[in-house]
Amino acid sequence: MKRMIRYVCMTLAAVLLCPIMTVSSQEVRRTVHVGGMPFGLTMYTNGVVVVNVDDSYDSPAVAAGLRENDVITRANDEEITSNERLHEIIASSEGADIELSVLRGKSPLSMTLTPETDDDGNYTAGMWIRDSTAGLGTITYFDENTHSFGALGHGICDRDTGLLMPLGSGKIVKAKIGSITKAKKGIAGGLNGYMSDEAIGEMTVNNSFGVYGKYTAEPEGEELPCAFDSEIETGPAQIITTLDDGELQSYDVNIEGFNLNDKSGQNLIVRVTDEELLDKTGGIVQGMSGSPIIQNGRLIGAVTHVFINSPEKGYGITIGNMLGCYEQFGGVREES
The missing domain is CATH 2.40.10.120 (Thrombin, subunit H)
Known part of the structure; x- marks a missing residue:
């Protein structure tokens, strides 16, 4: 009915x-x-969510201590509100350290990300993120x-x-x-x-x-x-x-x-x-x-x-x- x-x-x-x-x-x-x-x-999202970390090698994300489900809220003391902005910071880093503020569950963490170049010479972090x-x-x-x-x-x-x-x-x-x-x-x-x-x-x-x-x-x-x-x-x-x-x-x-x-x-x-x-x-x-x-x-x-x-x-x-x-x-x- x-x-x-x-x-x-x-x-x-x-x-x-x-x-x-x-x-x-x-x-x-x-x-x-x-x-x-x-x-x-x-x-x-509030920050960007790490949905995958490339652990097939000692990637920058692995070396920094990032894990799946971590939320990156700041990079070099700048609030991160989009994938694009974090990608820009990584791409323009020239391999210099990037200081990250991260939430893991409810726990705030500080990490240092050191980007590396890929085969095309672009700086990457070895992770996938979503915003x-x-x-x-x-x-x-x-x-x-x-x-x-x-x-x-x-x-x-x-x-x-x-x-x-x-x-x-x-x-x-x-x-x-x-x-x-x-x-x-x-x-x-x-x-x-x-x-x-x-x-x-x-x-x-x-x-x-x-x-x-x-x-x-x-x-x-x-x-x-x-x-x-x-x-x-x-x-x-x-x-x-x-x-x-x-x-x-x-x-x-x-x-x-x-x-x-x-x-x-x-x-x-x-x-x-x-x-x-x-x-x-x-x-x-x-x-x-x-x-x-x-x-x-x-x-x-x-x-x-x-x-x-x-x-x-x-x-x-x-x-x-x-x-x-x-x-x-x-x-x-x-x-x-």
Whole structure:
């Protein structure tokens, strides 16, 4: 069964599993605008992330002590905000030492990088770095009380390392789904789309419970109360999402189990039962992360991950964890 929802959309994409964290659930009843719209995201890291170090020889990066997942924040006391700038500093070094400020996890480190020439005479460091990412996903909610949004229900992680990307800045924009890659057993499907230039918000948080920030456009979606954890039950529910017809729609699912104490955010087990959605997508696909889950007229959480060998099933996170995450990390401090 399918029910049409009256509102139109935006878009962003899904990503990978990331480190776990703990936040407190909501303690008072909240009412939010329920999402389901796709959105596009462009995120720039805080510094540049080392995604690979060439250890096939004693490369400059190896000699300096750099490792995969290190974040380079400064070079010769200059703040580093892009791959291009660090490449320029290395290329123009003429082999002189470059003093680096590095974050390894939460630990600040100082290192000395001494570039060497490659076969073409260019100075290199023997490492690969990344400063940004982009993709499509689904908005979970807009909260008018804090002018905030929550989306994805899991973090944006580096596609090579699988670890959370450190957020420097990021924006979300309206997007549109153009086609669907249907999921099959062992093969992840996906919503394929494109981003517009119309910004609707700014990111302030990227962590294992989702992406959060301030919205700058008018909130969309029906207003619904948020469920307390104690109100979540096994049985029928609905997810709200947008496919390639551009319409916000509700599809039937079943909550098959839950673990409200799971600190990774994988709190709910969701099975798609709606024949139309199964026919179109094969179940849960990439890009649907963040799709709101509704049960008994309340927002109970969001879809987060698919079971790759059973794509009709996946995980969800509770709305209490998402709201608690924003309150702890996302900008309530900015309101005071």
